[in-house]
Amino acid sequence: MIRSQIRQMGVGVVALILLLTGGMAVDAGVTKDGASKYLKNVQKGNPNLKSVGKITFGPGGLLVVADPAKATITVIDTHDLGPMKKLTKKVPNIDVAVAASMGVKPEQITIADMAVNSQSGKVYLSVVRKTDRQPAILVIDAAGKVKNFDLSEVDYIQVALPGGKNSKIRNITGVALADDRLLAAAQSNEEFANKIYSIPLPLTHGTSADIYSAETYHVAHRRWETKAPIQSFVPYSNKGKNYIVGAFACTPIAKFPLDELQSGSKVKGTSIVELGSGNRPLDMLTYESDGKEWLLTNTFRFHWKKSMYGPSKWWGVRVNMDYLDAENTNEEAARRNVKQKQGPDGIEIVDQLSGAVHIDKLQKKEIVVLRDNEGHLDLEISQLP
Amino acid sequence: MRKRLIELIQKPLWQTVLLSLICCSAEPLLSGAEIQDKPFRLTIEADSKDPRLCRVVVQAKSAKLWEALKGASDEQFQRVLSLKLQQTEQSLPAILGRYQVKKDRLEFKPAFPLVRDTGYRAVFDPRSLGLSADIKATSLDATYSIPLPDTKPPRVLAIYPSGRKLPANHLKFYIQFSEPMQQGDIFRYFSLFNKTQNRLVPRPFRHTELWSPDGKQLTLWFHPGRQKVGVNLNVELGAILNRGDEYELQISQKWAGLSGLALGVPFKKEFSAIAMDERQPEIEKWILSTPQAGTRKPLICQLGAPLDYALLHSQLTVQTEAGEKLSGKIRLNQHESIWRFIPDEAWQPGRYRLVVGTVLEDLAGNSIARPFAIDLTKEKTSSSAKGVFVSREFLISK
Secondary structure, three states: OOOOOOOOOHHHHHHHHHHHHHHHHHHHOOOOOOHHHHEOOOOEEEEOOOOOOEEEEOOHHHHEEEOOOOEEEEEEOOOOOOOOOOOOOOOOOHHHHHHHOOOOOHHHHEEEEEEEEOOOOOOEEEEEOOOOEEEEEEEEEOOOOOOEEOOHHHHHHEOOOOHHHHHOOEEEEEEEEEOOOEEEEEEOOOOOOEEEEEEOOOOOOOOEEEEEEEEEEEOOOOOOEEOOEHHHEEEEEEEEEEEEEEOOOOOOOEEEEEEOOOOOOOEEEEEEEEOOOEEEEEEEEEEOOEEEEEEEEEEEOOOOOOOOHHHHHHEEEEEEEEHHHHOOOOOOEEEEEOOOEEEOOOOOEEEEEEEEEEEEEEOEEEEEEEEOOOEEEEEEEEOOO | HHHHHHHHOOOEEEEEEOOOEEEOOOOOOOOHHHHOOOOEEEEEEOOOOOOEEEEEEEEEHHHHHHHHHHHOOHHHHHHHEEEEEOOOOOOOOOOEEEEEEEOEEEEEEEOOOOOOOEEEEEEEOOHHHHOOHHOOOEEEEEEOOOOOOOOOOEEOOOOOEOOOOEEEOOOOEEEEEEEEOOOOOOOOHHHEEEEEEEEEEEOOEOOOOEEEEOOOOEEEOOOHHHHOOOHHHHHOOOOOOOOOEEEEEEEOOOOEOOOOEEEEOOOEEEEEOOOOOOOOOHHHHHHEOOOOOEEEEEEEEEEEEEEEEHHHHHOOOEEEEEOOEEEEHHHHEOOEEEEEEEEOOOOOOOEEEEEEEOOOOEEOOOOOOOEEEOOOOOOOOOHHHHHHHHEEEEEOOO
16 A cells, blocks of 8 residues: 655646636647646746756656756746657767767766656756856757757746845755645755745746745754755655655755745754765655655765765665655654665665666656766666666 | 958858868869859858857858758758867767758857867768769868967955864855856865875865856855764764864865866965854844944944854845945955944934844854754754844944
8 A cells, every 4th residue: 555645747736727727828828738737927938047957847848947046947848748759778978979069078068967758758958068157958869869958939937036136045956846836945055054945836937936944954863953955855745744855965864844834934854764974865756666655866975985885976775655654853763774785674775776877767667867887977768676 | 252252251240250161172272263163162150249159151152052951850951061079079969059041051050159269170061962963062171269268367366264263163165266167066176185184184075066146256165964963974974174173275276267267376275173163143242333423434343253254244234223224335354253334325323223134154054043053952942033133223423
């Protein structure tokens, strides 16, 4: 019996939103495909991204793009609705091809994030050219060819993370579309503070997120309460309550309640699992296998010189989502046995994530992995256990 | 005839730059008659204001020569005309961009500006145009590069805290540069050297880049997980700074600005670690020196200890009794332990308030609102009940 459920927006939600918003989509002049019905006051043109960071796909070809330099979230209707054409084979050294496509060498680019459109199978990369901070969204098709996602004439909405131009938000660590809202986690460049933004649907161009936490906190060993920035997260709901499940910089996985979230309120996380120190969480997703739900996360082990958890500095683990049922602050959150591949029960290193710099879900037990290969990056599909 | 050729390819606002135009027929200099005979001509046109913006243009003798490209895909266009890094493997993809046939011109506009100090090569290959043998079209290529600007290299202008004594639980530095720096993977340019122990401190920084909007100020953090008591990294690896030890924060000379020029000289900030600071700033203990009315002399506020450089600029305001903000300049002295406010207009007699955001922190992240870490076994509540702002009143007398 699966008790917890991560919900992406589905048909029911589409119907509900349509019912609630009436003829809004027509008034806003949006296109007729499903994705645009989540957006209000859709603009046509260039969203003028100043930077690109975290990206994620929602349903109906909606691409969510974080722009840390402008402290905005842009949602683009890619109109990429399939049909499904998966990557036909592994693409070695995709970083070299990406760099060449942008007119530079591989060491002159940063692939900030990767998102997979589960309707078309296409892989989207947010890329920044280090030499001049030129941002780009590039698309890898089934044949492994690199294409530019031309931003000059797209359907989009853009929302600001408070307070617009004067915002001190300079790093957006995560974005996700839950079934009723857009979520973002962001950090300031001055205070050691982290904010969770919750923007209800439909997402309206030109607005500013008005529901956000003042700070996020974490309690270590039920004693030390400190501010803690979230590095990656997924929306999560259980027993009718909504949460963010996020990984902190030092890799405890924690759960934050969203239902009581009010502007300026404090949000305290509940530790669920400690994965081991010296790691930086990167991506997080969920999947089902053999009747169980799993939380999957890949991390970078920055203390790899001290000890390695596998053949690569990038490694990943899956956690049985029963652990997420923990209530209140855990005095003793489950600790992964850092000397073993598995243990305690329901926490396992996943070999398929060895070297995984970025991961995203394609469908069911299939994920796309951007994998480190001696300093270069290979792109491939992996089957999860 | 050469002059006429240049005129032909010039367009309003576009300046043609022919850094090199080489025909594969190995004829570097062509006579006028020969140029007229050639069915295609390849040029790279650079924008007059920004040479990084350019178009690759192939001019045909007749628009009919482009018929094979009607409805062509990007791949088909790329087989005919491509722009690549000059020194790259041929198998690598060409630079992305948009192709257009405009009458007798085939134009390629790169999707992104080109990069300075990098060589590019455009290649025109007519073979897939399906031309008849009598047209005698040959491959053409042209190279293009934009030199680095003739400017000075970037410099580190300042680093805060400016003092040489930092608490052992110090958290962050603000580093100001003379121009925007290249971002992404920057932490390899930083190191922390423990002079007392004569060794580099392993992995001391939080690998999160936090830049000001203009790209000239970086907030560099020590890894908070090692500076926080009780958190796993601190427990397992220990703190970054040891009280009493001497340190050097080092920035490599190899780091380049957006101009492409590197710093050229290494930068060092020396400091020593003193006792940990676990006390919160207390506004009640600040010493205020008030100026006389009718002057623009500063309001001087002695903070008792160095506080966060950036927050001292953003979190303190002077307001009238009615809540109106005064405009003025902020100056910091004595290693950010004295805050001075110089009003734009002379002080008027009356009551004022110094309003302070409670997020104002000291060097160890203890804010007015709460200490950096709270020991829940000692505190009844997890944080103080302070609001977003606190204030101090002061009087400007006649």
